[in-house]
Amino acid sequence: MEYEEARKVHNGLIDKRPLLIARCRGVADVVDAVKLARALDLEVAIRGGGHNVAGRATIDDGLMIDLMPMKGIHVDPQARTARAQGGVTWAEFNRETQLHGLAVTGGVVSSTGIAGLTLGGGLGWLMGKYGLALDNLRSVELVTAEGEVLRTDEEERPDLFWAVRGGGGNLGIATSFEYELHPVGPTITGGMVAHPFERARDVLRFFRDTTASLPDELTVFGGLIHSPEGEKLSAMVACHCGSPEDGENAMRPLKEFGSPLMDTIGLISYTDLNSMLDAGYPAGALNYWKSSFLEELSDGAIDAMIECFGACPTPMGQMLLEHFHGAATRIAVSDTAFPHRADGYNLLVLSQWMEPAENDRCRAWARQSYGQMEPFVGPGRYVNYLGDDEPGDPAVAAYGPNYSRLQEIKTKYDPTNFFHMNQNIRPLPQG
16 A cells, blocks of 8 residues: 555656556665666656656656755745755745745745655746745755765756756756745735636736736736636636735736636745645546647637637646746746746646546647647647656757756766656767
């Protein structure tokens, strides 16, 4: 029974059976697990929070190196830094930092692990003001493919530090992260406004116009969702991390637009906002996602979204627009491995359901909807949302102009591609 529970990841569609699971409680356990895998010639997968939709955190017939027992968190409120181990979730991290009124950009679902989210990017409610999660890293501790423990930061192995900020699990096993923290909360302004699906065109156009000129403190995501009762809705979710007065003023247009069916925007704790959407993404639900960055949110793209969502077969399905602006876009494309630094939107076609009998129908809807949206998307892809059945080499689209440099660094630190159960960056040919 312990094995059956330990092998599960968040996405219930993933059903893999590792030969061994190493439940690591410290860095020495991780080193031993790497050495064991090499001695037994086993393929390796790394689980942090286990949220990756493609199921890269687990493996059939190999070794899962499970960091989930590694829950250490230390906050230095004077220095405004925190170091946290690789098994920590954002709920656990925020609980500690908010004791001091501090936070860093984390995911929009608090059960997500800090490790995978940060290594691949790190979208979140604070990214307009403070950038992505990876933009706030001060250092990372890694266990390499040879079982060596390395620290990397701007001064120590700066090439590796550049690469881990976006390069996912390709360079090693991240056993701990040191973040810069910022004064946030404990009370901020945030919540959701939801309108009838029949008003979706107006809502999404309003969302487009509003997000064209947001203050850094305000992040707004929009899209098409279902209510808990299964009713189709058009909605916006927002977070303002500044003063209550500024938050009230910034949120007024969202609250005054139209006649919403639901309006929960108001004063809320940052931890509550960060967990507000958790119930919509339950552990064990079956998930299949498709995602790309939009060139622009044109009227044609809006109409295509509405048409696609009208055919959504599952009452847990969504089509989301995650808006990029502010601090996250003021970092040069080449400053970190994460290259997506333009103002705009990440489109996520999120198919989620509970019954395996619906697998084919729900996956087909996501694929068909993504196909209908393809005329409107650009070449970039967000690595954390890539599925397990992407055609070609999706890592090239995920990293764009940074891919060749990542290949060189991958070749330096993992020339045999020991860490390949990920959205893989292939090392350069040897010899």
